Amino acid sequence: MKRNKKDRQSTLKETIEAKPFITDDALAKIFDVSIQTIRLDRMELNIPELRERIKSVATNNWNETVKALPIDEVIGEIIDLELDRRAISILDITAEHVFSRNNIARGHHLFAQANSLAVAVINDELALTANASIKFTRQVVEGERVIAKASVAGTEKTNRTVVEVHSYVDNETVFSGVFAMFRSNQEKEGNES
Amino acid sequence: MKRNKKDRQSTLKETIEAKPFITDDALAKIFDVSIQTIRLDRMELNIPELRERIKSVATNNWNETVKALPIDEVIGEIIDLELDRRAISILDITAEHVFSRNNIARGHHLFAQANSLAVAVINDELALTANASIKFTRQVVEGERVIAKASVAGTEKTNRTVVEVHSYVDNETVFSGVFAMFRSNQEKEGNES
DNA sequence: TAAAAATTATGACTAGGTACTAATAGTAAT
DNA sequence: ATTACTATTAGTACCTAGTCATAATTTTTA
CATH class of the missing domain: 3.10.129.10 (Hotdog Thioesterase)
Structure with missing residues (x-):
C-alpha cells in the first residue's frame, strides 16, 4: 500500500524502532518503494544503518553497569x-x-x-x-x-x-x-x- | 608477542570473549600475525565473524528484555x-x-x-x-x-x-x-x- | 503548464568479512 | 636429503549492507 511520504516515514520509524534488525531491502519491500527511498528516509529521520543499529543495541546493554539514572531535578x-x-x-x-x-x-x-x-x-x-x-x-x-x-x-x-x-x-x-x-x-x- | 599456535588460540578466544567488538585486523596486529592466521584460528575455534558476534550480543540482550524492561529502568x-x-x-x-x-x-x-x-x-x-x-x-x-x-x-x-x-x-x-x-x-x- | 518535490536508477566506493587456491617456512621421520 | 606435515602468509573473487554523488524520471502542487 503506497502512502505519502510523511505517513511512510513515521511508520518506517516505528517499524525500525520495533524491529531494529531489518535491512533497507526488506523495508523497501514492505513499503513497496525503492531501496533508495528508504535510504533517503533514514537520512531525513537520522536513523543509522543496520549495522550501527545492531551495534548500538549491543553496546547499550554491554555497559549495563552504568545505568542507574535517577530523576533528581529533571525540570528543564x-x-x-x-x-x-x-x-x-x-x-x-x-x-x-x-x-x-x-x-x-x-x-x-x-x-x-x-x-x-x-x-x-x-x-x-x-x-x-x-x-x-x-x-x-x-x-x-x-x-x-x-x-x-x-x-x-x-x-x-x-x-x-x-x-x-x-x-x-x-x-x-x-x-x-x-x-x-x-x-x-x-x-x-x-x-x- | 609471538607464541605458539595453541597458546595464541586460547588467548585469542579470551580476547574475543572479553571484547567481542574487535576486528580480525586489530587482532592480527595484537598477536603479530597475518589476518589469515586469525581467520584460520577463528575457523578452528568456531568463532564467528565480527558482525555475527555483535549481532549475537545484541539479540541476547534483546531477548532478555523482550519480556520486561530491565528493573533498573523502573522508578521504584x-x-x-x-x-x-x-x-x-x-x-x-x-x-x-x-x-x-x-x-x-x-x-x-x-x-x-x-x-x-x-x-x-x-x-x-x-x-x-x-x-x-x-x-x-x-x-x-x-x-x-x-x-x-x-x-x-x-x-x-x-x-x-x-x-x-x-x-x-x-x-x-x-x-x-x-x-x-x-x-x-x-x-x-x-x-x- | 511549469516548477518543485519525491522517487528511482546508476556507478563508484567501503568495511569486514567468506571461500578457495597457492606459495613459503620450519620441523620431524624415514 | 627427501618426503611429509604443520603453520603461516598471500592473493583472488565474491558477499552484504551499506555510503556518497549524480542524474533521470515520475508525481504533485502552485
Whole structure:
C-alpha cells in the first residue's frame, strides 16, 4: 500500500524502532518503494544503518553497569516566566532521559518538565497538582530540545487553577496536558513565610 | 608477542570473549600475525565473524528484555510482576523527592513510579505511553512509602493497552491514573500493493 | 503548464568479512 | 636429503549492507 511520504516515514520509524534488525531491502519491500527511498528516509529521520543499529543495541546493554539514572531535578530550564499567566522552559533530551534500547525519551521526563512548569507558573507558595490529563503526541528522541509552554487557563470553583502545557520539538507538538493545580492562597496576596 | 599456535588460540578466544567488538585486523596486529592466521584460528575455534558476534550480543540482550524492561529502568522497586496482568512497586519518599519548603512529594515522582510500572507490566519489547489521565488524591510527604499497583484493563481497538495504576500510602489512595500504552509488537502484516 | 518535490536508477566506493587456491617456512621421520 | 606435515602468509573473487554523488524520471502542487 503506497502512502505519502510523511505517513511512510513515521511508520518506517516505528517499524525500525520495533524491529531494529531489518535491512533497507526488506523495508523497501514492505513499503513497496525503492531501496533508495528508504535510504533517503533514514537520512531525513537520522536513523543509522543496520549495522550501527545492531551495534548500538549491543553496546547499550554491554555497559549495563552504568545505568542507574535517577530523576533528581529533571525540570528543564525556565527561560520565561510571567506569574499566573504563562511560562516557558527548555529541556534538552540527553542519554539520561531515554530508554537505552530505542533512544526514545521516557514519558515521565516530559511530564516532569510540564508539571514543574505548571507549578512554577502558579504565583503561590504552595502549588500542587490535583489532577492532570496528558497526551504524548509524538516520541521524542535523544538530542532533541523540548520547549514547554504553560499558560494559565483560569480558575475553577474550588481553589484550583487550570494550567495548560504544550511541549514542542521544532514547533511540532510532542506533549500536551491540562493540569489542575491546587493552591493554598488565592492570587498574589499570600506572602507570609 | 609471538607464541605458539595453541597458546595464541586460547588467548585469542579470551580476547574475543572479553571484547567481542574487535576486528580480525586489530587482532592480527595484537598477536603479530597475518589476518589469515586469525581467520584460520577463528575457523578452528568456531568463532564467528565480527558482525555475527555483535549481532549475537545484541539479540541476547534483546531477548532478555523482550519480556520486561530491565528493573533498573523502573522508578521504584518492583516487588510483584505478572506480565500483561498486574504489577506492584514500592517507592520510599526521601528528601530527594520532595519540595524543600513543605516536604510534599513532587508530583512527577509519583507519576514516574506509576508510568514506569505501566511500561514494565506490558509484555512487549517496546511500550510507550500514548496518553494518561491522572489524579493526585492526597499529598505524600517525606518518609512515606508509596505502593503502586498496576493492572492491565484491556486493549483498545488500535494497538493500545490500557493500564490502571493506583498508588497507596497505608491503604489510602494517593494517586491514580489510567495509562493508554502504545505497544509495537502487534505484528501488523498485510501491507500489500 | 511549469516548477518543485519525491522517487528511482546508476556507478563508484567501503568495511569486514567468506571461500578457495597457492606459495613459503620450519620441523620431524624415514 | 627427501618426503611429509604443520603453520603461516598471500592473493583472488565474491558477499552484504551499506555510503556518497549524480542524474533521470515520475508525481504533485502552485
